[in-house]
Amino acid sequence: MNCVFCKANLTKGRVNHIVDLGERIIIIKNVPANICDQCGEYYLDTKTAIKIESIVDEIKKNKAEVFIINYDEMVA
Numbered sequence: 189m190n191c192v193f194c195k196a197n198l199t200k201g202r203v204n205h206i207v208d209l210g211e212r213i214i215i216i217k218n219v220p221a222n223i224c225d226q227c228g229e230y231y232l233d234t235k236t237a238i239k240i241e242s243i244v245d246e247i248k249k250n251k252a253e254v255f256i257i258n259y260d261e262m263v264a
């Protein structure tokens with residue numbers, strides 16, 4: 189798989205993924221992703237995206253406006 193923007197190669201790594209829900213912002217640190225060597229755009233695989241969705245659902249029950257969490261702690 190290559191970057192859809194610049195067609196460069198992707199390398200496996202970790203990113204800080206930000207979910208902006210408008211009234212709430214969730215920052216998930218250390219999310220495994222495929223990162224573009226050239227422009228820094230990143231792509232989550234399906235498994236990771238589904239996990240993030242369930243993390244976000246869980247956090248929506250809380251009333252705080254900003255969350256910073258660690259991916260590894262949420263999926264452990």
Ligand SMILES: [Zn+2]
Nearest residue numbers: 191194224227
């Ligand atoms: Zn790119």
